[in-house]
Amino acid sequence: MSVGDDQPTALPVFADVDTGVDDAMALVYLLASADADLVGIGATGGNVDVDQVCRNNLGLLELCGAPEIPVSRGADQPLSAAMRTAEDTHGPAGLGYAELPLHHRELTSYDSAEAWVRAAHALPGELIGLVTGPMTNLALAVRDEPNLPSLLRRLVIMGGSFDYRGNTTPVAEWNISVDPEAAAEVFDAWGRAADADAIAPHQLPIVCGLNLTENIALTPKVLSRLATAADTATTAMSVLDARGTRSTADNHVIRALEDAMRFYFEFHFDQGEGYLAHLHDPLAAAVALDPGLIQTRATTVDVELTGTLTRGMTIADWSRRWGRESNAHVGVGVDPEAFFDRFIERVGPFARRLAHS
Template structure:
């Protein structure tokens, strides 16, 4: 870690690609990970909280606290992605036990306190439903202006993956996403339109395995499970590295192409429920409320991911 390391809090629902994302952050000296905040999503909150602790144990980072957050969306019924991530969220054998229990504080309170302690400095990397973030914004109306930025893996400029219109993290709590996109916070969105270009092909999985460390082996095992789902569902050679790309957006923003635009989250019942409506061409003449990733150098991204994961135990 360098003296100029960017303070970050990770908020997500691990989930296998969240775990890879958090390992990337924990291996990177550009950021100081202040805490991991768990939320409902890929699997239930008790499992996402435990999986956060497992990721820390894999990284050898018993110094980072874990906080449990919200166990359900603001309004809609809970979703699960266990068919994609396995029943536990981390379908790998012989995983380590968490080295410390979750802290007593609630993730929402932690987000508020951390931002107020570091006005203008804290980056929030969110890789799950935005329920924790939205509740923090509602409880502390000053919070959006105190954060350096929110970087969210979610949504899409086009297609969905849970419905034809909606990406999972957006669909899992669209009302929370709507709160965040209308909050005035500095916001970057890393959606399916770029993450689906970052595929963990068999060759890339083998490269992870050849790192020769425990983290590389676990990531290879997780992504092998993931690949089976993606081959069957999307006809791809492997699973997409959705959440790691959101971390890369903070570490190496130059690897992505960004476009400022207005994004609206559809919260009305119907086929577009949960869709992130991205005004790519400014046809509605609304002010931009997010910088949205529209391109990615996936080869450079994976090269850097390998280099960082090689640093871990």
């Protein structure tokens, strides 16, 4: 099945991110989308530390000529685990080789958990929540406002891995493994709301796990299509290029994205996956705007917290052996070509307009 509802012209979205390379691509996608109104950004530590995430978020808004969208600093530590970051995957500053412009933008005076609650109360029943990093901020927000599940129109999560391998441990995906307790609290909160009939089925989280997102494999050939759509000349990337080769694109947005993706390509190549990159977070951003892009199955999701070998693993009770109500719609199918077509047709012209503005 697909999960969806009638959509207005511009959907208000609050994005909670740990901005590394693919989070950046997700934010650019939202900014390029006429049907998205990015009303706030929360930062959490994950791919890099939370202060670097904040710098990346503010710099990306400047790069894209965005209005003064509120950006909040969130949790710098998981609920109970030790903090881990992934500079080996995303680069020392989280955006590979990309350089962001100078600016005078500032963070909000309130943290990301409060930002979630403020946005939900300002737009009850309308706000779409998107989480592409650890769920620490969202868990804290639900502690502060237990009615948050019923206030959101829908919630889309990039996290977990269902009947599929992990990318951090043999069974655990990165976002969940950084803060498994937060993820467990979030799924439990939406489960309790479902049990109490406080939310409708379409308000259950839509979960984009590795089993779904690793189908979205960006290659240099596809990335070259983005430059063409932006009407900018560039040199196609190759595995034979020297490490750290910089983009030749004269469009500043395309140049930044190519420099970020270069590092991501190199990381995936070193992991034995080929000269490509999985666009986990941009897919989740696209699903936030149009759930019909993927196929889902309703199920009960929980997170393993105590397993010696399985901590951070996400389990879907497909057979309903737990006897609990569904608390999520898990993504099980996607058409990568349809996603890339949509990404390119939005971000390419957006970058071209910025170059001429």
